[in-house]
Amino acid sequence: MRAYILKRIGLGLVVVLGVVLVTFVIARLVPGDPAVAWVGLHATPREIQQARHTLGLDRPLYAQIVTYVKGVASGNWGTSIHTKRPVLSDIGSRAAASLELVVTAMLLALALGIPLGLVSARWHGRLPDLLVRLGAVVGVSMPTFWMAMILQLVFFQRLGLLPVAGEYDPSVAYLNPLVLYTHVPVIDALLNGNWPMLQSSLTHLVMPAVVVAAYPMAVIARMVRASILDSLGEDHIRMVRALGFSERAVFGRFALKSTLNPVLAVTALVFAYSLASTFLVEAIFDWPGLGMYAADSIRSLDTPAIIGVTLLVALVYVGSNLIVDIAQAIIDPRIRLN
C-alpha cells in the first residue's frame, strides 16, 4: 500500500515537472523579443540589453529552465503585465470565487448525475434510458458560453426570476454588511447569520452553477449508467438476483457500489474541466474569479497571467487525480495489487 502511494506520488511529480516545462515552452513561443515587450517599443538598445539581463535572457537555456522551475516551485509565477502584481497573489485573491462556483457545480452534477445514470441503467433500452442518454448528449454538446447567455435571456430578461450578474447584490451588501471570514459570500453569510445576503448570494449562484454543472452532470450520468450495466453481468449481482432480492435492492444497493470508483475518477477529471469552463462562463456572469481574470488577461495579451492560470489548472488536475488514485487504492484492494 505504501509502495503504491509512493509510486503514484513519484509519477505525479514527473508529470508536474513536465507540465512546468510545457508552460516554459509556451512562454518562449511569444513572437518577438520578450525584452522589447518588457521595456516598451521606444527603448534604447542599452535599455533592451539591461532588460535582457534582468529577465535572464542572456543566460544559457538550461540555466533559464532551472531558474524557471525553481521560481515556480518557490511561488514566483512571474508578474502580470496588466495588474503589475505577482501572478500568484492575483490568483490567490480570485480563487475563492471560482472554487465557490466550481464546487457548487460539482455537487449539483453529482446530486443529479448519479440518480439519472441509475434510472437510465435500471430501465435500460426503454424510454427513461433514451431520455437520459439524449439529455447527456445535449449536456456534452452544449456550448457553455451560449447556454449562459440563453439562460440570462430567459430567466433574467424574460421571466425576471434570477439576477443577471455578480456574486451578490451590492445594495443588499451595503444594507447588510458581511464580516468576511472565507471570502465566499454564501459561507460568510451563513456564518454571519445574515439571511438577506444568503438569499442574494444563493440566487446569484444558481445560473452560473447550472451552466458549469451541465457538462460534468452529463459525463457522470453516462459513467454511472455504463458501470452499472457492466456490473450486471458479474457473478455477485447474478447471485443477489438469484437470492431473490428486489430489483430496487439489486440496483440501489449492490450495482450502485460498483460505480464508486469510476465516478471518483471521472469527478477528478471533470473538476479540472469545470475550472477551465469558468474561463467562458465567469466573464458572462461578471463573476470575480479566475475565469474572469483569465478572460481579462487574454484580452490584454497578458502572457504571464495566462500561463499562471494554465499552470494552476493543470496542477489541480494532477493533484486531484493523485488523490483519487490513492482513494481508489484504499477502497478497492484489487487496484493496488495490480
Added chain:
Amino acid sequence: MSEVAITTRSRGVARLARKNPLLAWGALVAAALIVVALAAPLIAPHPQDAGSTMHPAATLQSPSRAHPFGTDMYGRDELSRVVYGARVSLSVAGLVLIIAVAIGVPLGIAAGYFGGVVDNIIMRVTDVFLAFPALLLSLALVSVLGPSVRNAVLAISVTWWPWYTRLARGQAASVRGRQFIESCRALGVPRFRMLWRHVLPNSVTPLIVQVSLDAGGVILTAAALSFLGLGAQDPTPEWGLMVSQGQDFFTTQWWLVTFPGIAILITAMAFNLMGDGLREVLDPKRVLTR
C-alpha cells in the same frame, strides 16, 4: 441479383435505425451538415454576406421572410453566415482530427508494441499533455501565437493527439502477444511492415468511434476559442465568433446569439450521437471515460 443486395442493405439500415435511433439521427444530421457545408453557395440566400459585405441600411433587422435569421450589425444576412459557418467548423474539426491521428497513432503503436523504455517515455509525455484541459492549453498557445483559424487548428491539435496515443497504445499492446504477430515475427516480416499491416488495422474500429466522438469536442473547443477572440476573426463566419459579436446586442437582438449557438449545439450533438451509437454497435466493451 444487385436488386436483392440493395434491398437487404436498405433493410439492414432500417433495422439499425429502429434498433439504434440515436445513431441513425446523429449520422443523418452529420451527413446533412456536410452537405450544407459543401453546397453553401447554393443554400445561402445571400452568399456574399458570408464575407465582408456591408449593408448599412439593413443592420440589426429582426427575423423576417427576407432574412429568416435576421441581420447582424453590418446588415449581413445571418442565415447565410450560419450556413457558411458549417464550412469553417467542419473543416477545423477535420484538420484537427487528421493531425491528431497522424501524430498520436504512430506514437501509441510504437509505445504499445515496443514496450519498455520507449513506452515509458512516450506515455509520460502523453500524461503531461493530458494534464491540461483541451480548451486551456489551446487557449494559452493561441494567445501567444496570435489569434487566427490556422493557429487555433494547430493549438487544438497539440492538445488532442495524446488521446489517440493512449488509444493506439492500448490496442497495440493487446495484439502484441497474439499468435499471428508471433508468426509474423517467426517469418521474419520487417518490423515496420508488421506494425503497418498487422497491428494498425486492429486499431481501426475504436479509432473510428473515437474520431466521431471527438469531432463534437473539437468543434466546441474551436467555437470557444473564437468566442474568446482567439480563433476566427471577422469577417469569417465562425459560429463562436458570431455568438461573441452578438453578445453586445443580445438583450434586444436575441437572434444574433441564438442561431449560431443552435448551430454549434446541433453539430456537436450530431457527432456525439453518432460516436455514441457507433461505439455501442462496433465496440461495446469500451467504457466511456471522457
